[in-house]
Every structure is written in C-alpha cells, then in structure tokens.
Amino acid sequence: MSARAGTVPRRGISLDSRLLATAHSEWIKFRSVRSGPFALSATALIVVVGAWLLGDANRGGYLAASPAGKAAFDPVFTVLQAIVLAQLFVGALGVITVTGEYTSGLIRGTFVATPQRAQVLAMKALVFAVVVWACCTAMSFAAFFLGQSALSLARHAGIGDPGVLTAVFGAGLYLTLVGLLGMFIGVLMRRTPAALAAIFGLLAVLPIVFFQIPGKITKNLREYLPDAGQQAYRLVHGGAYALGPWQGLGVEAAYVAVAAAAAFALILRTDA
Amino acid sequence: MSQTMAAPDADSAGHAPPAAYRRAGAAMAAEWIKLRSLRSMLLTPLLGAVASIGLADVSVKNNAAGWAHLDAVQKARFDPLGLNFNFEVIGILLVGMLGALVATNEYGSGLIRTTLAATPQRGLVLVAKAVLAGLVSFALAVVIVFTAFYTGQGILSGAHAPHVSLGDHNVLAHLLGTVYYMTAAGLIGLFTGVLVRSAAGAITSMFGLLLVLPVLADKITPDAVTRHTVPYLPSNLGDEMLHHHQGLTPGPAVAGLAGWVLVLAAAAAFWLRGRDA
Numbered sequence A: 001m002s003a004r005a006g007t008v009p010r011r012g013i014s015l016d017s018r019l020l021a022t023a024h025s026e027w028i029k030f031r032s033v034r035s036g037p038f039a040l041s042a043t044a045l046i047v048v049v050g051a052w053l054l055g056d057a058n059r060g061g062y063l064a065a066s067p068a069g070k071a072a073f074d075p076v077f078t079v080l081q082a083i084v085l086a087q088l089f090v091g092a093l094g095v096i097t098v099t100g101e102y103t104s105g106l107i108r109g110t111f112v113a114t115p116q117r118a119q120v121l122a123m124k125a126l127v128f129a130v131v132v133w134a135c136c137t138a139m140s141f142a143a144f145f146l147g148q149s150a151l152s153l154a155r156h157a158g159i160g161d162p163g164v165l166t167a168v169f170g171a172g173l174y175l176t177l178v179g180l181l182g183m184f185i186g187v188l189m190r191r192t193p194a195a196l197a198a199i200f201g202l203l204a205v206l207p208i209v210f211f212q213i214p215g216k217i218t219k220n221l222r223e224y225l226p227d228a229g230q231q232a233y234r235l236v237h238g239g240a241y242a243l244g245p246w247q248g249l250g251v252e253a254a255y256v257a258v259a260a261a262a263a264f265a266l267i268l269r270t271d272a
Numbered sequence B: 001m002s003q004t005m006a007a008p009d010a011d012s013a014g015h016a017p018p019a020a021y022r023r024a025g026a027a028m029a030a031e032w033i034k035l036r037s038l039r040s041m042l043l044t045p046l047l048g049a050v051a052s053i054g055l056a057d058v059s060v061k062n063n064a065a066g067w068a069h070l071d072a073v074q075k076a077r078f079d080p081l082g083l084n085f086n087f088e089v090i091g092i093l094l095v096g097m098l099g100a101l102v103a104t105n106e107y108g109s110g111l112i113r114t115t116l117a118a119t120p121q122r123g124l125v126l127v128a129k130a131v132l133a134g135l136v137s138f139a140l141a142v143v144i145v146f147t148a149f150y151t152g153q154g155i156l157s158g159a160h161a162p163h164v165s166l167g168d169h170n171v172l173a174h175l176l177g178t179v180y181y182m183t184a185a186g187l188i189g190l191f192t193g194v195l196v197r198s199a200a201g202a203i204t205s206m207f208g209l210l211l212v213l214p215v216l217a218d219k220i221t222p223d224a225v226t227r228h229t230v231p232y233l234p235s236n237l238g239d240e241m242l243h244h245h246q247g248l249t250p251g252p253a254v255a256g257l258a259g260w261v262l263v264l265a266a267a268a269a270f271w272l273r274g275r276d277a
Helices: A015-031 A036-064 A067-071 A075-080 A083-104 A106-113 A117-151 A164-189 A192-212 A216-224 A228-233 A245-269 B002-006 B020-036 B040-069 B072-077 B080-084 B088-109 B111-118 B122-158 B171-196 B199-218 B224-232 B234-239 B250-274
Strands: none
Touching: A015 A083, A015 A106, A015 A117, A036 A075, A036 A083, A036 A117, A075 A117, A075 A164, A075 A228, A083 A106, A083 A117, A083 A164, A083 A192, A083 A228, A083 B199, A106 A117, A117 A164, A117 A245, A164 A192, A164 A228, A164 A245, A192 A216, A192 B040, A192 B088, A192 B199, A216 A228, A216 A245, A228 A245, B020 B088, B020 B111, B020 B122, B040 B080, B040 B088, B040 B122, B080 B122, B088 B111, B088 B122, B088 B171, B088 B199, B111 B122, B122 B171, B122 B250, B171 B199, B171 B234, B171 B250, B199 B224, B199 B234, B224 B234, B234 B250
C-alpha cells in the first residue's frame, strides 16, 4: 500500500524534523528583524562602555568613602548596573521580534506553514533565548573585566572570588529573561507601543512607584517586582528578605513563566 | 512685468496655488484629524492621569496619615509640594510617548507618504504637527498638574498636615514650570519620533532619556565631568521646576529645556526635508 507514494495521502512529518524546520525559519525571521543588530549593539555599548565609565567614576568615591561605605561597596554591581538601562533595549528586542511579525501580517503565513502554533512559539522563544543569552553573557564578561580594571586602586573583584562567576553569568541570564518577558508580552499585546509600554512599565516604572509609596506592604513587595532578577549580579544583598542571586532569578523566571503560559493559551485560541 | 508673472492666475493648469495661510490651515486640519484618530490618544493620557493624580494621591494620603508620628527633623524636611508631584515623571513620560506616537504611527502605517505628497512643504507639515502636539500636551499638562495639586493639597489639609495653596510664595511658578516641562516632553517625543521613525526606537528612547538615565547618572560619584553634564539631562532640568538639588536655578533650567526642544526640532526639520519618506 505504501509502495506507490504518489497515490497515498502525504503522511505527517516527524516531530523533530518539524521542530528543526521551525527553528530554522524562526532563525531567519529573528536575524532579519530590522532593529535587531541595533538593539543588541546598543545593549553591548551601554553595558561594556558603561562598566568602564562606572568603574572609573566610582574609584574616587570608594577611596574617599567611610569604612562603613567601603564595607558596603559592591565592586560587581557597581560596574554592571548600567544593565538597568540596557535591559530596555533587550526587552524592546523581545517585543519587536513578535509584534513586527503581527504588524507585517507574516504571522498568518507562519501559522499556515506550521499550524502547530505552540511549537512555533516554543521555537521562537528558544532561538531568541540562545542568541540573546550568548550575546549578553559575552558582554557581561567583557563589562566585568573592563570595569574591574577601571576600578583598579579601589576594591575590585577577581573572576574566581566567591559569588563573582555566578554574578557575571547571572547578568546574562537576567537580560535573557527580560528579553523573553518582552517576547511573551508582545504575543499578548500584538501592538508595538502597547507591548513596549507594558514591559517598560513593569521594569522601570513599577519599582519607582513602589519606592515612592511608603508603607509596610510596598516595602515587603519591593523585592518581588519584575526586576527581582537584578539580584543576580549583586554580591551584597539588602532588602527585607535579602533574596540571593538564584532566588532573584527564580522570581524573574516565575514572571516569565506566567507571561509564557498566558501567551501560549492566547496563541492557541485566538485568530492570528 | 513682474506683476503679471507673480499673479496666481498665471498657473497654466488654470487653477491658482492656494494662499499660504489657506495651505497652513488645511495642513493643520489634516494633522488634527490624524491626531484625534490616534488609537493611543485615549489610553496614554488616561494612564498618565491615573499615575500622576491617582498614585500621587495615594502616596500623599499615606504620608499625611504618618505626619503626626514624624520626629522634629522629619517634620522640618516635610515637603508638601514635592510629595504631591512624586509621580509626575510617569505622566510626563506618557505625554512624551504620545508625542512620539503622533509621528511614528504615521511612519508605521505608511500614511506619511500620502501626507508629504499632499503637502510637499515638509517644514509646514512638521510645524503643524508640532503646534497641535504642543497644544494637546499643554492641555493635558494643565489638567493633570492642577488636578493633582488640588486633590493632593486637599488631602494634606484634611489630615491637618502642612500644605500649600496657590497664592503661596513660588507655588504657582512651580506648577507652571511643571506644565512647561510636560509640554516640552510632548514635543521632545514628537521630534524624536520624526527622527527615529519607529515606535520601538522612539518609545525606548523616551523611557531611557526621561526615566532611566537620571537614575543611573545619580549613582555615579560626582566629578568634574558629571557636574557639568548631569544637570542638563532633560529630566534633571525638568526636576528643577519642582525641587532644587542639582545647583541650577529655574531660569537656566527653563532655557535648557527650550534648548533641547529647539535642537531636536531643528534636527527633525533637517532630516524630514532631506530624507526619503
């Protein structure tokens, strides 16, 4: 019966070859996102050049600081804190990777070609995460070494010091999670401005709101906001609960997981 | 001779080119239709108002309730006006975003090509956009700032905490300065949008410039370079309208913000005229 291939209906292709093909097409789409190279180079520029500037600018401050100030000095966070600005670009890259496809209408072609929508979204997230993780981890290491050499005379950290390797890898992981959060919010909102406002609101506005409103509730929740993953690249952990790097990344991953669950539910149910 | 040449009736096609003021009026009318049909026209100001009025009132209420328990030093530091405008930055950001969307939405849909074909006087198009976006930002700013002020100070006076009224020394100047900053943010957003063209780029720039950069700059130990640059960030110039902590007086701050708007306007005009749409 199966001898004459021309007459039998074409059988479904196997799962792994479909995933491979989907990953391949998602890679083509991701690498041709027009603002992609710009967003990643802006991130690299801010993180790496920022590390050098911050290290250089804080060297004098450290030497002039009181003993208590010197004890609280965190050489890793000091040079990596430009991530607070760079995360906007990674989050925006996650958003436009998806919303660009909705705006151009390409998403309909994608779903016609691969009706297994969950697999499309999974591969999209996987390709994005791998590329962004590799870039951001590389820039985190570059920023660390450049920043520590700029700190020079002030207290600086070596890559082998306790907690330092975790912090430098943690910075790359945090940025990857931010990008994924942007991507899933992009699936939920579909429109670039709305999705950008949502992710920036979560990352940049919400912490300010919680900081400005006095009271016990806001103080206790402050460490569980969607920027909780920033604990990942700190050596000194403050706050009511003193979340460590992995706990902070865990909270961050929980936000991403919630957004991902909502995105998968929506993409399977709604018209594209 | 020159009179007959210059007469509008000399048009060979038989119809006169419109008078300059009529063309300006038509450009304004067209821009107004596009502005009011912007989808974000409702949600963006609404979010700004919720943050700048609602959140500010929640914060003021909490502080007013705690007023009686403060010690003498904290009571001396209590700033009823500054407290009232802690969330103004979010409203300012959203007005800036609205300004950016006025431009980028048109690039996103491709409508800009029709606009520029209909009105090839590109400078005029930009002026019309700037006038309307400026007026809308100004109106929003007046409503948001004064509503926030009256509700916030009302809560403080109700709780018998220190409060200020419009007639007090410098209060009106502070409020008008904040209105000015919010209007400037709308225009900065518009011109950034014309320069960047993409919603993603323009919105990211607004968040970075107004919200994140000042926080980051604050963490650098002051030195010769930062002392002469950080106070001139638009957000810090705007902050001078309400607080005084960077060492600039309101006069130079007002001029500095106007400088940002004018430089961006010149850049936007230059690129809009020189580039393919």
